Amino acid sequence: MVAGSAAGSNAPAPSTPKNVPLRGGEPNPSAAALKQQFSGGINRVDVMWGETTVIVDHARLHEIVHWLHDDPSQRYDYLSDVTAVEFRDLEQPLEVVWHLRSLPWRRFLRVKVLIEKGAALEVPSVWDIYKSADWLERECYDMFGITFNGHPDLRRLLMWESYKEGFPLRKDFPLRGRFSRSEQLRQALAANPEARYSKDELSIAEAFEDLPSDMRRRLGTGEKVGE
Amino acid sequence: MGLSRSEPRSGEQGPERSEGTASTEITSDMPWTLTTLDKLVNWGRSNSLWPMPFGTACCAIEFMATAASKYDLARFGMERQAFSPRQADVLICAGRVPFKLAPVLRRIWQQMPQPKWCISMGACASSGNGIFDNYAVVQGIDNIIPVDVYVPGCPPRPEGLLYGIMMLQKKVMNERSGDPSLRNEMEPDPTSQLYIAPSLIDELSEPFGNSVHQTRSGL
Numbered sequence A: 001m002v003a004g005s006a007a008g009s010n011a012p013a014p015s016t017p018k019n020v021p022l023r024g025g026e027p028n029p030s031a032a033a034l035k036q037q038f039s040g041g042i043n044r045v046d047v048m049w050g051e052t053t054v055i056v057d058h059a060r061l062h063e064i065v066h067w068l069h070d071d072p073s074q075r076y077d078y079l080s081d082v083t084a085v086e087f088r089d090l091e092q093p094l095e096v097v098w099h100l101r102s103l104p105w106r107r108f109l110r111v112k113v114l115i116e117k118g119a120a121l122e123v124p125s126v127w128d129i130y131k132s133a134d135w136l137e138r139e140c141y142d143m144f145g146i147t148f149n150g151h152p153d154l155r156r157l158l159m160w161e162s163y164k165e166g167f168p169l170r171k172d173f174p175l176r177g178r179f180s181r182s183e184q185l186r187q188a189l190a191a192n193p194e195a196r197y198s199k200d201e202l203s204i205a206e207a208f209e210d211l212p213s214d215m216r217r218r219l220g221t222g223e224k225v226g227e
Numbered sequence B: 001m002g003l004s005r006s007e008p009r010s011g012e013q014g015p016e017r018s019e020g021t022a023s024t025e026i027t028s029d030m031p032w033t034l035t036t037l038d039k040l041v042n043w044g045r046s047n048s049l050w051p052m053p054f055g056t057a058c059c060a061i062e063f064m065a066t067a068a069s070k071y072d073l074a075r076f077g078m079e080r081q082a083f084s085p086r087q088a089d090v091l092i093c094a095g096r097v098p099f100k101l102a103p104v105l106r107r108i109w110q111q112m113p114q115p116k117w118c119i120s121m122g123a124c125a126s127s128g129n130g131i132f133d134n135y136a137v138v139q140g141i142d143n144i145i146p147v148d149v150y151v152p153g154c155p156p157r158p159e160g161l162l163y164g165i166m167m168l169q170k171k172v173m174n175e176r177s178g179d180p181s182l183r184n185e186m187e188p189d190p191t192s193q194l195y196i197a198p199s200l201i202d203e204l205s206e207p208f209g210n211s212v213h214q215t216r217s218g219l
Helices: A029-037 A061-070 A133-144 A181-190 A213-220 B002-006 B037-046 B058-067 B099-111 B122-127 B158-173 B198-205
Strands: A042-048 A051-056 A078-085 A094-102 A107-115 A122-124 A147-149 B051-055 B090-094 B117-121 B149-151
Touching: A029 A042, A029 A051, A029 A061, A029 A107, A061 A094, A061 A107, A061 A122, A078 A133, A133 A147, A181 B099, B037 B158, B051 B058, B051 B099, B058 B090, B058 B117, B058 B122, B058 B158, B090 B099, B090 B122, B117 B122, B117 B158, B122 B149, B149 B158
Parallel strands: A051 A107, A122 A147, B051 B090, B090 B117, B117 B149
Antiparallel strands: A042 A051, A078 A094, A094 A107
8 A cells, every 4th residue: 555546555556667578568557548538539559668658639639638637537647748859850740748647546658749740830738737837838849949829928948038049959950059159159148137037937926015115116117136 | 472573672672773863774583574565465365365156067066075175275265255246356167158147157257346367167168068069058158258267177176176276376476466458358349450250250269169269358
C-alpha cells in the first residue's frame, strides 16, 4: 500500500521495471481507455522503453487532454513538459509533445500531435487545464515558433522580447544566428534590462493596494530605481 | 608604544637643535619613509580590492571555493565581497554571458565607481569557449566591457583565480595617476579614427570570435 495511490490498498507497491523491451512492451492502460473514448481521435499508440506515446488528432487534442485531466479513471494532474521535435528529414512532420503524469495512478503518458510540413504551426493551448503550461508553451513558442491558440500571454521566454532573428531550435536556423555578431551585440545592448518586466509579471499588481502610499505613488508614475 | 618612539627625545637626540628654526634633521630611529604618492595610493588600492562576483555558471562555484576558507580570498584584501556595484572595485565575471544578460553586465559596469577593474574568469567569459559559439552567447565579455585580467580554464582552479588576482594587484601597483588614458571611459566617436565600423569588426571577428578588436574603452 502506498500513500496517495488511487489504486487502493490492495495494489502492489510500485517497483522499478526490469528487462524492459525497446518496443512492444505493455502499454499504459490509459491508451486503451483513450481508444475507447475517442475512437477517431487517436491515430497511433507506440510503446518504447515501456513508455507509452499516443499520437492524437490535432483538432481533438484539447478535448483529450481535458478528459485525461478530469476523468477519475485517469487523473493526469501534472503536466511536466511541453516541447516540440523537428527532424532533418524533410518528409517527417514536426511533433509537438506533451508529457503528462498521473500522480494518483502512477502513470506516465506522452501525447503527441503531428504537424505536416507546410501546415500552420498552431496547436491548441492547454493553459486552461494546466497552469504550468504557461511558461512551457511560451518556451516552446520562443524556440520553435509554434503558436498555442488560447494562451493568454504568448511572449518569448528565454530570448528577449525584441529578438528578431527567428526561432533558434528550428532546423533552418543557423547555429550562430542570422545576424552578424556585432549586430547581435548592438541589438542586445540596446535593450533596456528594466523594461522587460511588467507589473503583472512581478505579481506586484495583486499586492498593489496593500503597499504603502508612497510606494504606490512611485510605482504608479513608473519611477525607475536602477539608474 | 609606537607613538612614544616618534616623540622627540630632546635629552638624547639632536643636540644642535636651536629654538625658533624648524628642525630638518631626521634621525635614524624616527619612523619615516620616502615614496611617491602613486605608490602609496596604489599600494592601498591593490591591497583592498573589493570584488563584485558576477557569477553566471560553473566558474562561480570555483569562485566560491576561492573565497572559502581553504584558498581564502581575504588574504589578498578581498575580505568584503561587494554584491552591490556601487561599493565594488573589481568585477569578477565568472561564467558565460548570454546576449540577454549583456545590457545587465554593461549597466553593472557603468554603475561601478572609478577606480574599477575587471577580471574575466574562465574560457566562457574570456572568449565564449568555442563550444558556446552559438546564437545566444556573447563571445567574450570584452565585447561589452573592458577587461584587465583574463583567467583561462574551464573552469579555472582557485589557484588560477588567485594568480589572476595577484596579476591584477601588480597591474594596479604599476598605474600612474599622470597617465591621461588611465580612467578614460569615453565611448569611441564614430567620426574618429579609433572607431571601427561594425562591418569591419565582423570581418575581423569571424570565425574565431572576438579578442582581436577589444578595446579598453568598451564597444
